[in-house]
Amino acid sequence: MSQLLISxxxxxxxxxxxxxxxxxxxxxxxxxxxxxxxxxxxxxxAEYLAAVIGDRPAGTLGEQEAAGWxxxxxxxxxxxxxxxxxxxxxxxxxxxxxxxxATRAGLPDYGVLYAGAHYDTVERLSDLPxxxxxxxxxxxxVGVLLEAARLYASAPFTPTLTLIAFGxxxxxxxxxxxxxxxxxxxxxxxxxxxxxxxxVGIGDALHLYAVRDADxxxxxxxxxxxxxxxxxxxxxxxxxxxxDGGIPSVMFNMHSPDGACGxxxxxxxxxxxxxxxxxxxxxxxxxxxxxNFLSEGASPRAATLLYxxxxxxxxxx
Numbered sequence: 001m002s003q004l005l006i007s008x009x010x011x012x013x014x015x016x017x018x019x020x021x022x023x024x025x026x027x028x029x030x031x032x033x034x035x036x037x038x039x040x041x042x043x044x045x046a047e048y049l050a051a052v053i054g055d056r057p058a059g060t061l062g063e064q065e066a067a068g069w070x071x072x073x074x075x076x077x078x079x080x081x082x083x084x085x086x087x088x089x090x091x092x093x094x095x096x097x098x099x100x101x102a103t104r105a106g107l108p109d110y111g112v113l114y115a116g117a118h119y120d121t122v123e124r125l126s127d128l129p130x131x132x133x134x135x136x137x138x139x140x141x142v143g144v145l146l147e148a149a150r151l152y153a154s155a156p157f158t159p160t161l162t163l164i165a166f167g168x169x170x171x172x173x174x175x176x177x178x179x180x181x182x183x184x185x186x187x188x189x190x191x192x193x194x195x196x197x198x199x200v201g202i203g204d205a206l207h208l209y210a211v212r213d214a215d216x217x218x219x220x221x222x223x224x225x226x227x228x229x230x231x232x233x234x235x236x237x238x239x240x241x242x243x244d245g246g247i248p249s250v251m252f253n254m255h256s257p258d259g260a261c262g263x264x265x266x267x268x269x270x271x272x273x274x275x276x277x278x279x280x281x282x283x284x285x286x287x288x289x290x291x292n293f294l295s296e297g298a299s300p301r302a303a304t305l306l307y308x309x310x311x312x313x314x315x316x317x
Contacts, residue, residue, distance in 0.1 A: 031292035032155045037147060037284035039277050045073070046143035046201060046280075047272040049119065050135035057123040057131075058088060058168040058175075059095030066119050067098045070165045073146055074102035077153040079163070086178035088171050090123070097167035099175045102149060106160040109300040112187070113159045114194035114247075115148060115291065116176065116238055117141030118169030122266050132268035135275055137261050138169070140201025144252075144284050151288065159192055159298040161291075166238050169198075176238035180245040190301060193218055193294055194249040196239035199261035200283040201275040203254035209236065210250055211243035218248040223293050224286040227255070252286060254279040 049056070049066060056062040067083060074081045079102035086097050097120070106112075119142045124131030133139070142165055149163050168174030183191070206224070209232035210216040219229045232240075232251065239249035256262045264270040 031296065032151045032288055034285040034288040034292075036151055037281070037288050039147075039281035039284055041150065042140075042143035042147040042280050042284055043201075043272075043275055043277060044143070045146045046135060046139040046275060049139035049142060050133040050270075050272040054133045055124060055131065056119060056121045056134065057090075058097035058120050058171055059090065060123075063098065063120055063167055067100050067165075067167065070100040070119060070142070070146075074100065074149060074163065077102075077149055079104050079149065079153070084175075084179065086168065086175055088168050088174040090171055097171070097175050099167055099179055100165040101179075102163045104152065104157065104161045106158050106298075110159040110298045111190045111192040111301050112162055113192045113291070113294050113298070114162050114164065114242065114249075115145060115196075115287070116164040116166055116194065117145045117197040118166040118175070118238055120167045120170050120175075122170045124268070129267055129269075131266065132264075132270050133272070135270050135272040136201040137199050137265060137270060138197075139272070140275055140280060141197035141199065144197045144200055144280065144287055147284060148287055148291065152291065158295050161295075169238055173235060173238055173241050176241035177244075180241045180247070183245070188245060188247060191242070191247040192298055194239060194242040194247055195287065195290055195294075196237055196242075196249065196251045197283065197287065198237040198251055198253055199265075200252060200254045201279055202262040203256035203276070203279050205255040206282055206286060207253045207255045207260070208250050209239070209253060211236075211240050214248050215239070215243050215250055219250040221293075222250070222286075222290045224289050226286075252283050252290075254283060 053066050056066045071081045081102050084099040121134035122131045166175040205227040208219040208226045208229045239251040242249040
């Protein structure tokens with residue numbers, strides 16, 4: 001009798017667990033409130049990259065220090081983190097850059113949503129005012145990415161969320177091109193979209209940039225209020241690598257009267273004290289609205305791999 005009672009309780013517990021799981025899968029996930037984005041946290045991350053670590057060209061000790069710090073930030077939030085090294089050439093020499101990839105698994109078959117920002121900087125030239133700590137380009141974008149990571153670390157999210165801090169952007173988008181080119185075939189199929197944050201710390205006009213018509217359609221579908229949606233040629237930032245790989249992508253940028261990356265673009269004067277809180281706050285709120293929208297609109301897209309049999313040693317009749 002006692003064994004029967006224990007068995008019944010186990011069956012009941014399994015049924016209750018299945019019901020709870022079914023409820024979780026069918027109940028719409030509550031979106032993150034865009035007002036919860038903390039621009040001061042994002043600015044603090046940007047300041048650490050630009051003022052404490054400083055210059056971060058691909059293949060340098062500065063990049064290595066930044067990659068380690070970024071990996072620690074993502075890991076502390078509970079993301080699965082990996083470093084993806086990649087080769088590139090600069091000045092005739094082959095060097096190694098690094099992508100920092102943080103993933104939070106979503107529901108099975110609901111695809112992958114990517115968000116990214118490059119953390120590297122251009123290399124300084126000793127005889128020219130070129131290169132520097134890259135506060136706006138692109139510590140500010142990384143700050144937005146890390147603050148979004150904090151908000152979505154435990155919030156309901158339907159697709160798998162993959163956040164990437166790219167290296168080698170200033171070297172022909174080397175890091176993002178390597179990442180996209182090394183996605184498995186089903187990886188591209190499962191990719192829902194990619195949003196990219198570049199030069200978002202200075203300016204008062206929010207611009208969304210696309211490479212293809214499909215990317216522009218994505219930008220126009222997002223529930224944000226940009227001042228402009230426009231095309232930007234290939235090679236402009238890491239979203240272009242995803243677009244070239246057939247993955248819908250859009251770049252978020254704060255535009256100032258001096259251009260897309262402000263008056264200190266690629267100069268030693270691109271320092272953290274120049275960053276503007278309202279610019280970061282606007283991009284952050286737009287980023288959360290976009291990620292909420294893309295997560296809520298995700299639908300199952302199971303990838304089926306077909307394997308054809310190989311026939312060996314067939315003799316001629």
